[in-house]
Amino acid sequence: MTQVSTIDHVVIRFSGDSGDGMQLTGDRFTQDTAVAGNDFVTLPNYPAEIRAPAGTVAGVSSFQLHFAEYDVHTPGDHPDVLVAMNPAALKANIAELPAGGIIIVDTADFTPRALSKVGYDTNPLEDGSLEAYQVHAFDLTAAATAAVAPFGLSRKDAARTKNMYALGLLNWMYSRPIEGTIAFLNKKFAKKPEIRDANIASLTAGYNFGETSEAIAFRYEIAPAPAKTGTYRQITGNRAVAYGLVAGANRAGLPLYLGAYPITPASEVLHYLSDAKSAGVMTFQAEDEIAAVGAALGASFAGCLGATSTSGPGLALKSETLGLAVISELPLVVIDVQRGGPSTGLPTKTEQSDLHIALFGRHGESPMPVIAAQSPADCFAATFEACKVAVEYRTPVLVLTDGYLGNGAEPWRVPEMSELPAIDTNLTTEVEGEYLPYARDEKLARAWAIPGTPGLTHRTGGLEKAPGSGAVSYDPSDHEEMVLTRAAKVAGVVRDVPDLIVDDPSGEAKVLVLGWGSTFGPIQAAVRIVRGSGRKLATAHLRWINPLPANLGEVLAAYDRVIVPEMNLGQLAMLLRATYLINVESYTKVRGLPLRQSELADDLNAIIDEEAAK
Amino acid sequence: MTAPVSIAGTGMAGVPVALTPLTRKDFTAPNEVRWCPGCGDYPVLAAFQSVMPDLGIRNENLVVVSGIGCSSRFPYYVESYGFHSIHGRAPAIAAGVAMSRPDVSVFVITGDGDALSIGGNHLIHAIRRNINMTILLFNNRIYGLTKGQYSPTSETGKVTKSSPQGSVDNPFNPVSLALGAGGTFVARTVDANRAHLTATLKAAAAHRGTSLVEIYQNCVIFNDGAYDPLKAADGMIKLVHGEPVTFGADNSMGVVRGADGTLTVAPVAEIGQENLLVHDAHAEDPQLAFALSQLTDQNHLTTAPIGIFRDVERPVYDDLARAQIATFDDDAARDQAVSALLKGHDTWEL
Numbered sequence: 001m002t003q004v005s006t007i008d009h010v011v012i013r014f015s016g017d018s019g020d021g022m023q024l025t026g027d028r029f030t031q032d033t034a035v036a037g038n039d040f041v042t043l044p045n046y047p048a049e050i051r052a053p054a055g056t057v058a059g060v061s062s063f064q065l066h067f068a069e070y071d072v073h074t075p076g077d078h079p080d081v082l083v084a085m086n087p088a089a090l091k092a093n094i095a096e097l098p099a100g101g102i103i104i105v106d107t108a109d110f111t112p113r114a115l116s117k118v119g120y121d122t123n124p125l126e127d128g129s130l131e132a133y134q135v136h137a138f139d140l141t142a143a144a145t146a147a148v149a150p151f152g153l154s155r156k157d158a159a160r161t162k163n164m165y166a167l168g169l170l171n172w173m174y175s176r177p178i179e180g181t182i183a184f185l186n187k188k189f190a191k192k193p194e195i196r197d198a199n200i201a202s203l204t205a206g207y208n209f210g211e212t213s214e215a216i217a218f219r220y221e222i223a224p225a226p227a228k229t230g231t232y233r234q235i236t237g238n239r240a241v242a243y244g245l246v247a248g249a250n251r252a253g254l255p256l257y258l259g260a261y262p263i264t265p266a267s268e269v270l271h272y273l274s275d276a277k278s279a280g281v282m283t284f285q286a287e288d289e290i291a292a293v294g295a296a297l298g299a300s301f302a303g304c305l306g307a308t309s310t311s312g313p314g315l316a317l318k319s320e321t322l323g324l325a326v327i328s329e330l331p332l333v334v335i336d337v338q339r340g341g342p343s344t345g346l347p348t349k350t351e352q353s354d355l356h357i358a359l360f361g362r363h364g365e366s367p368m369p370v371i372a373a374q375s376p377a378d379c380f381a382a383t384f385e386a387c388k389v390a391v392e393y394r395t396p397v398l399v400l401t402d403g404y405l406g407n408g409a410e411p412w413r414v415p416e417m418s419e420l421p422a423i424d425t426n427l428t429t430e431v432e433g434e435y436l437p438y439a440r441d442e443k444l445a446r447a448w449a450i451p452g453t454p455g456l457t458h459r460t461g462g463l464e465k466a467p468g469s470g471a472v473s474y475d476p477s478d479h480e481e482m483v484l485t486r487a488a489k490v491a492g493v494v495r496d497v498p499d500l501i502v503d504d505p506s507g508e509a510k511v512l513v514l515g516w517g518s519t520f521g522p523i524q525a526a527v528r529i530v531r532g533s534g535r536k537l538a539t540a541h542l543r544w545i546n547p548l549p550a551n552l553g554e555v556l557a558a559y560d561r562v563i564v565p566e567m568n569l570g571q572l573a574m575l576l577r578a579t580y581l582i583n584v585e586s587y588t589k590v591r592g593l594p595l596r597q598s599e600l601a602d603d604l605n606a607i608i609d610e611e612a613a614k
Numbered sequence: 615m616t617a618p619v620s621i622a623g624t625g626m627a628g629v630p631v632a633l634t635p636l637t638r639k640d641f642t643a644p645n646e647v648r649w650c651p652g653c654g655d656y657p658v659l660a661a662f663q664s665v666m667p668d669l670g671i672r673n674e675n676l677v678v679v680s681g682i683g684c685s686s687r688f689p690y691y692v693e694s695y696g697f698h699s700i701h702g703r704a705p706a707i708a709a710g711v712a713m714s715r716p717d718v719s720v721f722v723i724t725g726d727g728d729a730l731s732i733g734g735n736h737l738i739h740a741i742r743r744n745i746n747m748t749i750l751l752f753n754n755r756i757y758g759l760t761k762g763q764y765s766p767t768s769e770t771g772k773v774t775k776s777s778p779q780g781s782v783d784n785p786f787n788p789v790s791l792a793l794g795a796g797g798t799f800v801a802r803t804v805d806a807n808r809a810h811l812t813a814t815l816k817a818a819a820a821h822r823g824t825s826l827v828e829i830y831q832n833c834v835i836f837n838d839g840a841y842d843p844l845k846a847a848d849g850m851i852k853l854v855h856g857e858p859v860t861f862g863a864d865n866s867m868g869v870v871r872g873a874d875g876t877l878t879v880a881p882v883a884e885i886g887q888e889n890l891l892v893h894d895a896h897a898e899d900p901q902l903a904f905a906l907s908q909l910t911d912q913n914h915l916t917t918a919p920i921g922i923f924r925d926v927e928r929p930v931y932d933d934l935a936r937a938q939i940a941t942f943d944d945d946a947a948r949d950q951a952v953s954a955l956l957k958g959h960d961t962w963e964l
Contacts, residue, residue, distance in 0.1 A: 031960055034962055035962050037964065180960075184960075187959075227964050228964070229963075229964050230963070230964060231957065231961050231962075231963055232961060232962050232963070232964055233957065233958055233960060233961045233962075234960070243955070243956050246952055246955060246956070247952065247956070250948060250949065250952045253945070255714060257710060257713070257714050259710060276955050277938050277939045277940060278940050278951055278954070278955060279940065279948070279951045279952045279954075279955045280939055280940050280941065280942060280948060280951065281939070282713060282714060282935065282936075282939055284709065284710070284713060284935075286706065286709075286739075287706075287735055287736065287739035288735060290703060290706065290736075291703070291706035291709070291735070291736055291739065294699070294700070294703045294706035294707045294709075294710070294736075295706050295707065295709045295710035295713070296710060297707060297710065298679070298697070298706070298707035298708060298709060298710025298711045299710035299711065299713070299714045300710075301677075301695075301697050301707070301710070301711060302677070302710065302711040302714045302715045302718070303714070303715070304710075304714045306710065320700055321700060321703065324699060324700055328697075413964075414953075414956050414957050414961065415956075416953065417949045417952060417953060418949075450695075451674065451675065451677050451695040451711070451715060451718050452674055452675060452715070452717055452718060453674055454672070454673075454674045455674070456674070457673050457674055457676075457693055457694050457695050457696075458695065458696070459643070459645075459689050459690050459695075459696035459697075459698065460696070460697060460698070461680075461689070461696075461697055461698025461699060462682075462698060462699060462700060463698065471645070472645075472690065
């Protein structure tokens with residue numbers, strides 16, 4: 001008799017060859033989990049090479065999912081359950097599975113040849129090396145092949161349904177319904193009935209195997225997480241960025257124009273917006289990164305909301321055009337999905353090392369507002385805010401996300417358009433007397449007239465301008481005034497930056513941990529651990545990095561120690577020290593991976609204990 | 615009353631036409647023109663400003679985008695919406711304008727350094743896509759604004775501050791380059807020939823798609839007389855669609871196409887009038903246009919064909935791009951489409 005246990009969270013990692021469909025399997029399990037009402041965060045991990053040699057460790061692709069009955073912030077440091085579809089997947093992931101963890105393994109490929117290919121001298125399923133784990137070894141490939149025998153597929157196609165068999169088994173183990181995935185398969189393979197039927201049969205067979213075989217003695221249930229009512233979907237950071245642009249342009253009443261050039265891990269922003277023509281979005285796959293941002297700026301000049309999406313190497317190429325956007329004072333939204341650098345660096349891995357290029361990577365006095373998203377769903381809100389500031393202040397705005405946020409997913413409550421704030425374009429359509437394109441409103445935003453508007457023809461460009469008229473001017477005092485005005489305008493965005501809220505439940509913490517961007521999840525998880533041990537710890541998280549919240553100096557001064565974790569070598573810490581003359585302490589990791597919550601918690605505990613001992 | 619129609623035809627389809635006739639003065643911006651006295655840019659500006667009223671365009675529906683260089687100051691002198699942008703990037707910036715605004719007519723002003731050196735990539739891709747814009751390439755065969763370095767169209771052996779022993783670069787033939795990139799309208803004209811310049815600008819504006827006009831333009835300070843050899847009686851080969859290609863004193867020289875397709879220049883008396891090549895700018899096959907462009911003596915410029923090498927119709931990138939995109943009757947319809955996009959197909963209710 002199968003025993004059903006109630007647990008509050010679990011981390012599952014699906015792993016296999018990059019051709020085994022692990023991303024799809026993980027994605028479907030996530031969707032089935034979402035429908036069950038759990039909160040979740042996911043993290044796909046795949047090789048930089050599109051098709052690394054089959055059966056090798058380099059070719060292993062994985063998808064990790066953390067779901068719980070409470071709000072989840074990270075995909076989890078370590079899996080509790082490892083699904084391994086071949087020896088390479090086992091080899092690549094076993095070191096991260098803690099003792100006692102569950103392994104579900106497909107034995108089909110555990111041949112001497114495949115084993116030696118990944119460096120196993122003996123079969124780990126037989127040599128006792130996995131004794132510390134709960135191993136469930138089945139020939140999933142053979143079981144799937146047998147289940148789909150009636151559909152007359154080739155041997156290869158039949159074997160390919162093994163991922164659905166594994167998915168069915170996992171759905172049974174964690175009490176997830178499979179109806180959603182059946183509906184998905186019906187739609188996906190509508191034109192290939194035999195593939196559709198085979199996948200559904202394999203999925204159902206996997207589920208029934210768990211139900212009837214008693215091969216696995218435990219089954220788990222996880223209660224739904226509490227959440228605000230509404231319509232939800234799962235969303236990755238890259239999709240949320242794309243939709244933030246669509247919503248921002250819509251609320252501004254401007255057409256959205258995206259110029260982009262393919263680059264990992266940002267290409268999906270281009271893909272999703274190219275697939276948004278039904279919502280009136282125009283995209284341009286340009287000849288290079290420079291043309292991509294150039295066309296976007298040209299579209300803004302013409303009266304669109306211009307946007308461009310890229311990653312570090314592309315941002316470097318766009319620098320000169322961003323300077324033109326700054327001096328011509330046109331709206332532009334720039335998305336940087338950060339990856340490990342410098343140069344080609346780690347294209348598929350995550351890092352926060354573009355903060356300084358975002359803030360300072362242009363020649364001349366060239367300030368730009370910068371906002372950093374803190375979770376996949378927050379990529380929508382951060383991008384929307386960026387659109388609002390770009391349009392209302394006539395300035396390029398940079399949105400920093402990263403590979404971890406871009407590829408990670410979590411539930412997102414889909415907003416109605418009417419819930420989102422209006423964005424005021426305040427276009428100049430007629431003037432009394434002379435039109436002064438660089439006359440300013442109370443926010444210092446300039447008077448923006450677009451082509452097609454009679455009587456307001458004017459010239460702008462990269463040369464310095466006289467205040468007001470915008471006429472070319474090399475006058476020293478005009479230059480100084482314009483430099484100071486552009487700086488004051490960007491600094492003035494602070495009126496739209498909420499004060500930083502500190503989470504310090506006891507009000508007695510001496511240590512503040514301050515993060516920015518995608519470290520939000522791991523920091524929140526670490527704080528939960530630290531507080532669970534009875535220690536007192538305050539935390540706060542920055543979204544706007546330029547301008548910084550008005551109360552930040554006060555917040556920093558209120559704590560004995562301020563710890564700033566970053567996935568770089570201390571770029572925010574340098575900014576805070578320079579700005580506030582406060583000795584914040586930098587905590588840095590540059591492994592191309594998100595911070596580990598347990599490691600961070602241990603280190604924060606040590607700091608708190610050290611402080612208490614003083 | 616029927617709406618006025620532009621003589622520019624399809625090139626300006628979708629662009630509103632001025633209801634009352636405008637004059638050259640209407641297209642003259644109040645800014646003082648600051649090119650060197652005698653610069654070849656002046657006659658081009660004058661021709662441009664006189665052609666615009668003929669096209670029937672309204673000031674507010676004209677957008678002039680330029681890069682960096684002497685000629686790129688051009689937008690400041692035209693009463694229109696103008697964007698003086700970044701070195702080499704004007705075609706990319708103009709692409710964003712052309713794609714998003716079918717109701718404006720887009721002109722790109724660029725030079726030999728701007729278009730062919732730092733901006734070579736954008737130029738060939740604009741031409742390849744056939745984006746609806748007219749590119750005026752001012753070719754003075756020198757870097758003027760930076761005070762006289764050799765350019766990508768300078769002759770081999772050119773002695774300048776950056777090539778004191780003579781340049782070892784091989785020059786581009788801009789017309790051949792544009793034809794190689796798939797140009798649908800490719801022409802060459804000369805600053806000093808007002809009638810030819812005006813006619814060429816009109817034809818370029820009338821073409822829907824990318825029109826590339828190379829303008830031989832004299833720099834009086836750093837490369838004066840670069841085009842003087844063409845002033846000889848047999849210097850310029852004027853190309854006129856549908857007419858035999860002859861040139862020189864009394865049109866005594868002609869072009870003949872050999873059995874292997876190559877073009878040869880010889881006295882008409884030797885070739886025979888009936889064997890002369892007849893220019894066909896509308897030929898789908900670009901081989902003839904390319905062969906004609908190769909009659910240019912790119913180094914010494916003793917001979918160069920001028921006129922319209924190629925003028926053919928091909929689907930236009932921005933028209934195709936716009937055709938894929940939904941349009942909405944009102945805000946509610948657009949909100950609904952955006953909401954449907956954001957929801958996707960896999961939602962759940964809580």
